[in-house]
Each structure stands twice: as structure tokens, then as C-alpha cells.
Amino acid sequence: xxxxxxxxxxxxxxxxxxxxxxxxxxxxxxxxxxxxxxxxxxxxxxxxxxxxxxxxxxxxxxxxxxxxxxxxxxxxxxxxxxxxxxxxxxxxxxxxxxxxxxxxxxxxxxxxxxxxxxxxxxxxxxxxxxxxxxxxxxxxxxxxxxxxxxxxxxxxxxxxxxxxxxxxxxxxxxxxxxxxxxxxxxxxxxxxxxxxxxxxxxxxxxxxxxxxxxxxxxxxxxxxxxxxxxxxxxxxxxxxxxxxxxxxxxxxxxxxxxxxxxxxxxxxxxxxxxxxxxxxxxxxxxxxxxxxxxxxxxxxxxxxxxxxxxxxxxxxxxxxxxxxxxxxxxxxxxxxxxxxxxxxxxxxxxxxxx
Numbered sequence: 001x002x003x004x005x006x007x008x009x010x011x012x013x014x015x016x017x018x019x020x021x022x023x024x025x026x027x028x029x030x031x032x033x034x035x036x037x038x039x040x041x042x043x044x045x046x047x048x049x050x051x052x053x054x055x056x057x058x059x060x061x062x063x064x065x066x067x068x069x070x071x072x073x074x075x076x077x078x079x080x081x082x083x084x085x086x087x088x089x090x091x092x093x094x095x096x097x098x099x100x101x102x103x104x105x106x107x108x109x110x111x112x113x114x115x116x117x118x119x120x121x122x123x124x125x126x127x128x129x130x131x132x133x134x135x136x137x138x139x140x141x142x143x144x145x146x147x148x149x150x151x152x153x154x155x156x157x158x159x160x161x162x163x164x165x166x167x168x169x170x171x172x173x174x175x176x177x178x179x180x181x182x183x184x185x186x187x188x189x190x191x192x193x194x195x196x197x198x199x200x201x202x203x204x205x206x207x208x209x210x211x212x213x214x215x216x217x218x219x220x221x222x223x224x225x226x227x228x229x230x231x232x233x234x235x236x237x238x239x240x241x242x243x244x245x246x247x248x249x250x251x252x253x254x255x256x257x258x259x260x261x262x263x264x265x266x267x268x269x270x271x272x273x274x275x276x277x278x279x280x281x282x283x284x285x286x287x288x289x290x291x292x293x294x295x296x297x298x299x300x301x302x303x304x305x306x307x308x309x310x311x312x313x314x315x316x317x318x319x320x321x322x323x324x325x326x327x328x329x330x331x332x333x334x335x336x337x338x339x340x341x342x343x344x345x346x347x348x349x350x351x352x353x354x
Contacts, residue, residue, distance in 0.1 A: 130143070161288060200235045
């Protein structure tokens with residue numbers, strides 16, 4: 001099936017909207033890193049002043065009724081006094097002085113839901129700086145550059161993944177070489193047979209928890225490949241929504257038939273993916289419930305001009321007192337069992353490094 005979409009859904013803010021966000025950044029009375037709740041309330045006030053067209057487009061994304069599962073927002077205020085892109089990770093501390101990025105992200109978070117912080121992700125931070133490092137250049141990591149990051153949903157392995165992923169471009173690579181692709185669940189399934197679509201809804205895929213980057217544990221200790229792991233479906237459906245959990249590189253099909261379905265789903269996703277390039281003064285919002293995304297390899301020079309994004313994960317929720325929804329449980333097997341998942345021993349397939 002030929003993909004009828006050639007590009008992301010894009011929406012340019014009016015100059016008045018852009019200036020309102022800039023004024024918020026310049027005049028905010030609260031520090032987003034010290035008092036996120038108070039800062040969020042200031043951003044809600046600005047969200048309410050955006051045009052009905054902007055708020056409607058975001059609302060369609062939230063409601064799952066938009067034609068595409070992503071929205072790229074352009075004509076944002078420029079991030080002033082941006083320092084050189086870091087080349088190493090010394091800590092997850094704040095890296096920028098102004099509040100433009102934080103104001104933009106929290107304002108649109110107000111229309112989507114509210115940020116989620118995961119204790120294992122950047123020490124529980126809400127704002128994640130994403131840039132290439134020499135150490136992680138060839139790893140399957142957001143800090144990589146020389147390898148492709150295949151199509152996947154954010155936090156696919158977690159019982160409570162974010163509903164939306166937000167990426168604010170602080171600096172695009174000079175050659176605009178890093179490509180981000182988005183595939184909708186509808187387009188992915190449109191490439192598959194009815195039998196394959198049904199198989200994706202069966203708990204035939206084990207999560208490779210021992211191969212995750214992070215500090216997730218079982219009975220208080222790190223996972224090993226000898227530990228049992230959850231078997232889940234790739235697609236789940238309730239009366240209110242359908243959710244995709246997709247990461248072929250870190251999921252093990254538990255039958256030969258499931259392995260065939262996984263291969264076909266991966267090929268279908270690649271065929272239906274829509275590519276784009278994030279540029280400065282733009283924000284990409286991806287519906288993590290009904291889309292997977294990827295990032296191509298690119299040349300990192302570690303000279304201060306490399307690609308730099310800021311990431312935020314968002315759930316649908318009302319404003320909460322501390323300004324974010326916190327996910328603290330590192331015992332994922334325990335959390336999956338609470339959700340009714342089957343947990344059993346499933347052999348790991350050899351990794352690419354073995």
C-alpha cells in the first residue's frame with residue numbers, strides 16, 4: 001500500500017502567539033526547575049490565550065481524531081544565548097539559562113495533559129536534554145549518532161508509558177542530516193493481513209528487560225536474562241483507546257508464528273513511516289498511543305554545533321500539586337503483574353553484539 005502521507009502535519013503559530021510565549025519566558029515568576037507546579041499554572045494562562053485553531057489541532061491529537069498522529073509546531077520563539085551543544089554527560093543538571101524552551105513545552109503540555117517523570121529517566125527530571133556523546137555514539141541510545149534508532153514507541157516496556165512525546169529542537173545539525181520518522185498504527189496495520197493484525201493483539205511478545213538501559217530491578221537487584229519477564233501484546237484495545245507498544249529490537253516473539261508477524265510488522269512500519277527533519281524554533285508532538293517514531297544516524301562532530309533536542313513525556317491528566325505525574329516503581333515485573341500480564345521465563349535470542 002502506498003503511503004498517502006508525504007509529510008508530517010505542521011502548524012505555524014501566528015506572530016502574536018509566538019510573542020506571547022516569548023513574553024512568558026521573559027516574565028515568568030516561577031522557576032520550572034524549582035517550582036514546576038507554579039510555573040505550570042503560568043503556562044496554563046498562556047495556553048488559554050492561543051488561537052482556537054492551535055488549540056483545536058492539539059485537541060484533535062489528544063482525542064485521537066487527527067489525520068496524523070503527530071503535530072509539528074513552528075514559528076516558536078528563538079532560544080537566546082544557547083551555549084555550545086555538550087559533548088559529554090557530566091550530570092542531568094540544567095544546561096540553559098533562559099526559559100524559552102521550558103515555557104514552550106509546558107504551555108503545550110497544558111493542552112495535552114501533564115508531564116510524566118520516571119525515576120529511572122534522567123534522575124526523575126521532566127526536561128530531558130538529548131544530544132550526541134562520544135561514549136554513546138554507536139549505542140542504541142538517545143545520545144547516539146552513528147547508528148539508526150529504529151521505529152519504537154517511547155517507554156514501550158513500562159506498564160504506564162507516556163501518552164505523548166514532545167521534542168523541542170534547540171539546535172539542528174548544520175547539514176540537517178538527522179531524520180525523524182513517524183508511523184501511525186493505522187498505516188502500519190493497513191500493510192498487514194487480518195491474521196497478522198489479530199496476532200499483534202495477543203500476548204506473544206516478551207519484553208527484553210535485562211537489555212534495557214537503566215536501573216530496573218527484580219526483588220531489589222538488577223535483572224538478568226535468567227529472570228522471568230512479561231509477555232504482552234503489541235497492540236491493546238479498550239473501549240476508549242487503542243495503544244501500540246513497539247520495539248522489535250527489545251521484544252522476543254515467543255513462537256515461530258509470532259516471529260513472522262513481528263518481521264512483517266517491522267517491514268510494514270518502515271514502509272508506512274513519514275520522515276521529517278526537526279529544525280530550530282519547532283516542536284514535534286507525537287501521539288505515543290498510536291504511533292512509533294525513529295531517528296536516522298547522523299554525523300556528530302562534537303564541536304558545539306551538534307543536534308540538541310529537549311524531550312518531555314506527557315500523560316493525560318489534570319494539573320497535580322507537584323507539577324508532574326511521577327512514576328517511581330523500578331520493579332517492572334511487579335508492576336506488570338499488577339496489570340494482569342503473564343510473567344514467565346522466555347529465552348533471549350542472541351543480541352547483535354553476541
